[in-house]
Amino acid sequence: MQKIIYTQDNLQLLNRSFLFGDSVWVSFFIRNGQVIMAEESYFFLMASMRKMRLNIPLTYTLEFFQELLQNEVLSKGVQNGIVQLMAYRKQDEKPLAKSETAFFFEVDETEDVLRxxxxxxxxxxxxxxxxxxxxxxxxxxxxxxxxxxxxxxxxxxxxxxxxxxxxxxxxxxxxxxxxxxxxxxxxxxxxxxxxxxxxxxxxxxxxxxxxxxxxxxxxxxxxxxxxxxxxxxxxxxxxxxxxxxxxxxxxxxxxxxxxxxxxxxxxx
The missing domain is CATH 3.20.10.10 (D-amino Acid Aminotransferase, subunit A, domain 2)
Structure with a gap:
């Protein structure tokens, strides 16, 4: 199966993650065709973004990420895997603290993540x-x-x-x-x-x-x-x-x- 990679907002090469490592990584877990520990992973993502002082868009809700994973990962037949999601600060003209945030993720299919x-x-x-x-x-x-x-x-x-x-x-x-x-x-x-x-x-x-x-x-x-x-x-x-x-x-x-x-x- 081809590796699944999802990019939000057409990832540009010159972004702050590429230039400065200005990003955070969080994993979501797929087991038997379902997202498990979704709340724990989501709240860890929010906490990680706050620690890095990334702006958190109002659209970044638990339901948003659950629907995203359903449409972009589960619907494509992934039964077991780890979703590596990176949230990063865009390279734009705004002051650093007000820069917009985007993300991308890739899926590593694995055996049962709980074994x-x-x-x-x-x-x-x-x-x-x-x-x-x-x-x-x-x-x-x-x-x-x-x-x-x-x-x-x-x-x-x-x-x-x-x-x-x-x-x-x-x-x-x-x-x-x-x-x-x-x-x-x-x-x-x-x-x-x-x-x-x-x-x-x-x-x-x-x-x-x-x-x-x-x-x-x-x-x-x-x-x-x-x-x-x-x-x-x-x-x-x-x-x-x-x-x-x-x-x-x-x-x-x-x-x-x-x-x-x-x-x-x-x-x-």
Missing amino acids: IQGNVELDLIKEINVNANLLSNIRVHSPENIYAQIYAKENDLDDVILLNPNKKIARSIFGNLLFLQDNVIKIPKQTEGAYISPLMENFVTFVHKNKLAEIEEAEIIAFESQKAEEILRISDEKGVHSVSKIRNKTFENTRFSEMVQKWAENFI
């Missing part, structure tokens, strides 16, 4: 770190991500662990890391530079409500990644993957697999 889609191998990167401020929690232009992706490719890795300036684990390139030890799942705090993730928050809420494990938001030093029994990566961009190896240590994925399976089976 583990494979294993990934990680390592720690020390040459760079990521900030832990207001914009660190949303998906914006990140030179650190670009550098880290090249580093991972050159070292035959799928992803890397990124630290903040205090040498605490923030996130990976593509998403958040969950560390399971005994009956506790540790997750880096957002104040440490972790992404806000509707997908992860939905999973964590399910685990907590069903008492499958205790959830602890924590400051996590790099060494603790080696102490974990299992590690899960949840990415709004890539989906859910288990971490199979970090350096010389391998990890199981039995318990996280069971939790994710129950999450998928009970998802409404």
